[in-house]
Amino acid sequence: MTSVPLSPVSHAPALPQVMVRRQTASGRIAMVLFLLAVVALAAMPWWAKTGTIRMVLELCCYIAVAQMWNMLAGYAGLVSVGQQAFMGAAGYALFVLAQTFGVNPFLAIFIALLVPAFLAVPCYMLLHRLDGPYFAIGTWVVAEVFRLVASNMGFLNAGAGMSLNVMKEYSLLERNIAMSLLCALMILLTIGGSYWFLRSRYGLALIAMRDNPVAAASQGVNVPRLRFMIYIAAAVGCGLAGAVYSMAQLRINPPSAFDPMWANVAIFIVMVGGIASIEGVLIGSLIYFIADRWFGQYGASYFVVLGVMTVFVALYARGGIWGAVSKRWDVHWFPIRRHLIYKTEERP
Amino acid sequence: MSREILLQARDVSKSFGAVRVLHEVSFDVYRGEVLGILGPNGAGKTTLFNMISGDIKPSGGDIRLGEIALRGEPPFKRCRMGIGRTYQIPRPYSGMTTFENLLVAAAFGGGRSESDAYAFCAQVLTDCELADKANTSSGSLTLLDRKRLELARALASDPKLLLLDEIAGGLTEEESRSLVALVRRIRDRGVTIVWIEHVLHALMAVADRLMVLNFGEKIAEGLPQEVIANPEVKRVYMGVEA
Numbered sequence: 001m002t003s004v005p006l007s008p009v010s011h012a013p014a015l016p017q018v019m020v021r022r023q024t025a026s027g028r029i030a031m032v033l034f035l036l037a038v039v040a041l042a043a044m045p046w047w048a049k050t051g052t053i054r055m056v057l058e059l060c061c062y063i064a065v066a067q068m069w070n071m072l073a074g075y076a077g078l079v080s081v082g083q084q085a086f087m088g089a090a091g092y093a094l095f096v097l098a099q100t101f102g103v104n105p106f107l108a109i110f111i112a113l114l115v116p117a118f119l120a121v122p123c124y125m126l127l128h129r130l131d132g133p134y135f136a137i138g139t140w141v142v143a144e145v146f147r148l149v150a151s152n153m154g155f156l157n158a159g160a161g162m163s164l165n166v167m168k169e170y171s172l173l174e175r176n177i178a179m180s181l182l183c184a185l186m187i188l189l190t191i192g193g194s195y196w197f198l199r200s201r202y203g204l205a206l207i208a209m210r211d212n213p214v215a216a217a218s219q220g221v222n223v224p225r226l227r228f229m230i231y232i233a234a235a236v237g238c239g240l241a242g243a244v245y246s247m248a249q250l251r252i253n254p255p256s257a258f259d260p261m262w263a264n265v266a267i268f269i270v271m272v273g274g275i276a277s278i279e280g281v282l283i284g285s286l287i288y289f290i291a292d293r294w295f296g297q298y299g300a301s302y303f304v305v306l307g308v309m310t311v312f313v314a315l316y317a318r319g320g321i322w323g324a325v326s327k328r329w330d331v332h333w334f335p336i337r338r339h340l341i342y343k344t345e346e347r348p
Numbered sequence: 349m350s351r352e353i354l355l356q357a358r359d360v361s362k363s364f365g366a367v368r369v370l371h372e373v374s375f376d377v378y379r380g381e382v383l384g385i386l387g388p389n390g391a392g393k394t395t396l397f398n399m400i401s402g403d404i405k406p407s408g409g410d411i412r413l414g415e416i417a418l419r420g421e422p423p424f425k426r427c428r429m430g431i432g433r434t435y436q437i438p439r440p441y442s443g444m445t446t447f448e449n450l451l452v453a454a455a456f457g458g459g460r461s462e463s464d465a466y467a468f469c470a471q472v473l474t475d476c477e478l479a480d481k482a483n484t485s486s487g488s489l490t491l492l493d494r495k496r497l498e499l500a501r502a503l504a505s506d507p508k509l510l511l512l513d514e515i516a517g518g519l520t521e522e523e524s525r526s527l528v529a530l531v532r533r534i535r536d537r538g539v540t541i542v543w544i545e546h547v548l549h550a551l552m553a554v555a556d557r558l559m560v561l562n563f564g565e566k567i568a569e570g571l572p573q574e575v576i577a578n579p580e581v582k583r584v585y586m587g588v589e590a
Binding site: 016201205215216220221224338339342 | 401422426427433439441442445452453462466
């Protein structure tokens with residue numbers, strides 16, 4: 001080390017002239033494509049058939065749930081296998097509000113999101129005391145408790161479930177328009193919202209917390225509060241996907257509302273696509289969606305193949321497909337890096 | 349030197365089960381000074397730092413920063429109160445660049461807005477000779493640069509009290525000298541420093557006082573030359589019988 005004069009940090013004139021670059025060329029292209037995709041989703045009734053809208057809606061739900069799981073496991077270090085608890089809770093809340101209390105179903109979707117948000121608070125208070133695998137097991141137990149409660153509540157028609165008959169009051173076009181707008185909104189909130197959050201100063205804290213929570217806390221990051229915020233946000237995001245998915249199905253019952261398959265799907269998508277990256281979620285979702293369409297007919301053997309793929313990626317390519325791509329080519333569709341550029345000539 | 353006490357530890361103890369790591373250690377750190385802490389491995393030095401920074405809770409005793417009792421305050425609050433620290437084994441945020449590592453400390457520990465923190469962090473990087481690695485992933489830094497990053501990150505939180513845990517370990521003599529000059533300049537800026545170090549000549553060059561721990565107990569405290577001449581310190585730390 002050579003001796004370098006240390007400037008008085010509290011005196012602004014001594015500070016160097018710098019600028020920080022946040023965007024990249026690939027990021028700008030991806031941003032335009034993302035916004036076009038959102039517009040295309042919203043405009044689906046004018047270019048897609050009802051069957052296509054249903055399929056795209058399913059894909060959007062995969063993306064939303066996987067991105068929420070990605071935020072939890074990939075950034076906050078909270079490996080949950082029970083996010084279906086909040087999907088089911090929001091789905092049931094929608095059905096009760098719309099079917100039992102007569103609230104407009106499209107308005108009820110948003111009111112229903114309060115339910116996972118409120119339920120997530122006591123759940124987190126209970127679960128945050130658990131570490132690593134115990135936390136994961138705890139989330140699964142919570143989801144099972146939710147399912148059992150729903151199965152035994154007469155108010156929710158117990159195990160028989162409920163139908164969303166009020167949707168008959170709306171024409172097919174009206175339903176398609178609503179579903180398309182909900183798809184666009186879901187992607188905007190989960191993908192766009194995550195990107196916005198990761199680019200904010202809280203995104204910095206989140207990545208610091210993921211890499212080393214002890215050091216992050218000693219640098220002023222309120223680790224417990226950040227984890228809590230992410231858990232609540234993920235519950236709401238999963239709740240939105242659950243409510244939209246249930247609305248599209250027009251029917252809900254405990255096994256479908258609290259289906260643990262959602263956790264499996266999210267884990268597959270994030271692990272294979274690339275954990276801790278939005279790009280990975282998009283790639284993984286597309287892979288799962290296509291694989292499900294092509295090979296879903298093979299049942300159990302198809303799931304075995306998906307499971308083997310996940311294990312293979314976990315063993316040999318931990319960054320997933322996007323991790324391998326970004327290692328080979330320095331491209332980022334959703335760049336969150338801050339690139340420091342010294343503007344003055346005194347730069348060493 | 350001002351004799352205003354910045355950090356006060358009284359009867360601080362720590363046990364892990366039946367293992368007693370620190371036993372009723374008391375000391376003061378005066379504002380603006382550099383206090384060096386010596387002691388053989390396992391003396392409880394890093395445990396003491398962990399209790400000051402809030403990473404672990406003391407089993408007994410009281411630690412105060414100025415007039416404020418730190419008991420029950422979580423690490424992030426202690427950082428915001430002005431306690432910055434480095435870790436003996438560097439803990440970089442390996443998914444971030446060097447610059448972003450500092451931004452976290454400046455934005456959260458130092459309470460700066462992100463835009464204000466840019467130039468400030470750039471200056472700290474320059475001071476710690478990391479400017480040319482500002483955009484390098486911190487996970488790919490060499491050990492020496494990781495140690496620089498530890499120091500830079502602690503400085504970025506704008507601390508009143510800086511806890512340095514063996515930052516000179518593994519450095520060449522020239523690098524140690526430069527590091528001492530840097531620590532001295534940080535002290536001259538008004539930052540109070542407590543420095544755990546095994547590289548004795550580095551510590552002796554900058555410390556105003558020394559404190560020696562052995563098996564969790566304070567065995568000496570005072571001016572560096574007096575402490576080094578202490579027969580008990582010679583026996584315990586240097587293996588020299590009086």
